[in-house]
Amino acid sequence: MRALILTSASLVLAASCAAGTGFLSGPEEEPTVYGAFLAGRYASVARDVDRSADFYAQALEIEPGLDILSERAFYAALMAGDFARADEAARQAVEQSSDLEFARIYARAAALEEGLRLTAQGESEVGPFGRVIEDMLADWELARTRSGARQAAGQTLEIPSQAAPYAIVHKALIFEAAGEWSRAEDAYTAASQDGDLADFVTVLHGSFLERRGRRAEAIALYQARISSDDNPDPDVTAALARAREGRRPSRLTPAEGAARSLYALSRMLVQSAPGDYTALFLRLVQRLDPDLARNRYTLAQTLEALGLVEEAIALYDGLAGTPYGVDARVDAAWLLFVAGEREQAMERAETLRDETMDASARLLLADIYRLTGRCARAVEIYDGVMQGGAEARWQPHYYKGICHQTLGDWPAAEFHFLRALEIAPNEPRLLNHLGYNWIVFGERVEEGLTMVRRAAALAPDNGAILDSVGWGLFKLGRYEEAVDWLERAVEQSPGDPTINWHLGDAYARTGRDLQARFQWEHALGLDPDAREEALIRERLERGLEAARADLE
Known part of the structure; x- marks a missing residue:
């Protein structure tokens, strides 16, 4: 998979973000390039991505002509989400070497977002995945105009077989940009058949229908998707609310369209590539559209899986006011709890409980109470959640049963375990417990x-x-x-x-x-x-x- 994703060997930097934290002192008053480089490496190994970016940027300032510094500074800044530094380091990296595939792709994406045209930087050999990304970005560069979008719509992408289902989203977006409404609708319908993309494509498809003046059809599409899922996607739910209010979504800019094309492609990485590659790719999507909440939420989950707790929490906290706001606050509190910050986690969970009636927020607090030995308080919350409509979900019954068992009331515990099994007869945890x-x-x-x-x-x-x-x-x-x-x-x-x-x-x-x-x-x-x-x-x-x- 490594050869397919990116040919640039410098992605090893991201993979090196993999050990303990926070032992480095600040930069020396008169740093040498070698000292700053080594400090950047140590910070990288310590998973201190912000400080790693600081040290590599410092080394690059001292010796701006070294290839290894520009590429290390680029990857460190991108992993940290420091786009200003990533932009500059990518520019230098591309100027110094045509072999840095991902830096070139990033520079092209940054130029697209800023409405600029990137001067050609020479040809270099790229892997098939890199070629797909470059071709998608080229389509969106053309799509700055309707005539250019029509030209892009008439082109055929060379796509590796495993990427083909995800590339259909790109074609749907390009067809829409070109004004080829029938082909766009067919592509959106085809893309929605992929279960992993169903929620994402439902919002894209529905937004297309709304822009075409077919609001009733969009509402029906959103409702059908929500009714098919026991835990509806927040973005689909928000799209339904917006459509009902008659607020038509605006047309996507080329950068926003490119972000959605590449986000669809990222789903393949989430399933099959190491987390560091996925994180860098999602940062690229964020550079194209910093407001794409679904991407930021996926990125936060990816950073959490990499053990980058502070970075993940910062992204979760930044999702306030988006459709993923409540879910992100729940995830941030739970991440703090798992990381050992139990009091801070409980404070967040209690605040969230007080501010929203969302069942996931209350279940979070109940779980924290249960795991900290406050089972009586947890049972009260589980009762309230079930009375509020979660009676048909097995998890509250299961965890309430565990609390009753902890409190020494086996008959009550057994009752709830059996009730949970009625709801989910093939759930291994229930059967085993x-x-x-x-x-x-x-x-x-x-x-x-x-x-x-x-x-x-x-x-x-x-x-x-x-x-x-x-x-x-x-x-x-x-x-x-x-x-x-x-x-x-x-x-x-x-x-x-x-x-x-x-x-x-x-x-x-x-x-x-x-x-x-x-x-x-x-x-x-x-x-x-x-x-x-x-x-x-x-x-x-x-x-x-x-x-x-x-x-x-």
Whole structure:
């Protein structure tokens, strides 16, 4: 995939954003080019993208003629979203070498956004993906005029097979720009058949219909898409509200059209390319249209997946006032919680709860309460959400059941687990959780085993679910079968203390005492909770026969 995406080897810079944070001091008073370069590299390794961009820019100021500095400065600035620096570094990189494919593509996109025409910088060999991008940008350069758009509409793109479904969006947009309404509508309809693009294309298609004066058809299109999804896309919902108010969307500029063409193409990267490539590509789209909220939201999610927490939160926070505003605030609060900033996350979640009645905002707060041991407060919120229309969703029932179980009310917990299963009978987590608890409690063991076997068939690589099957077989005295399942479970989740002591018990029951002792000792080193630690120590000190059979 690397060869397909970009031929420029300097993308290694983005890949190097991959370790701890924040140990660098500021730039020296009289920095050398070598010192600034090394500092930029260290900042890059530390995932400090802003400081990496600072140091590389400083090195480039000292020695503007070095190819390696201009390309490193370009990629660092682009990853940081510092477009002013990226523009300048890309210009220098392109002037110094015709081999920097992505820098040339970026410079062309920047010129398109600014309404300029980029002077040709010479020819260089590009990969097939790079060629598609350049051809799309060339189409939008032509589309500055209606006659140019017609010329672009008559051209055929050379598209790699895996990119073909995504390139249909580009053709639809170009046909619309050219005034070829029938061909545009056919292309929009064809593009909407791709499930990954359905929401995005629905907004583009509906906007096209609105601009053509076919508002009722646009409203019907939006409504059909919303009704087909249990969790409607915010952008589609916002488009429906706008159409109902009669606010016709404006015609796209060439840069805005190019941004949408390339955003569609980015969906292929999201699915198949490393996150750093995707992030750089989405930054390119952002350079073309900084107001495209869907792109900014996707970029924030991509940066979050790369572990760039501060950068992701900044993008989430910047989506206030867009259709993705509430979702972005939920994601930002949850990201802070996962990053260990629990109090700040809770403050954000409580503020969001107070400002909106959105179910996702309230469920966020309930989840934070549940995970911080405040289950009684979480149950109140889950109740309110279900009364407000989420009764038909399995997640509130499941998490409310977990809270009741934590509070010691198993009958109430069981009721909600069963209700959740009625809604989502093939959800592996539900099947596993309820089935495992029936096994552990010694009630309905056979039924519980059947349930966790179904879960294992649905999620065969999930160590916790494989463990449930093995532990059910163990409880039924089928020890050799249990060993097979528990060994598979340990392979999938080697760091789970519960699975390891379960396997130790199975080894002990099948006469493999040395292996059993090894597994118990290994489980102790995996940071079990206090109850499990006591159980394991009983086995090591007194043997399995004299120890408690399971957690109580």
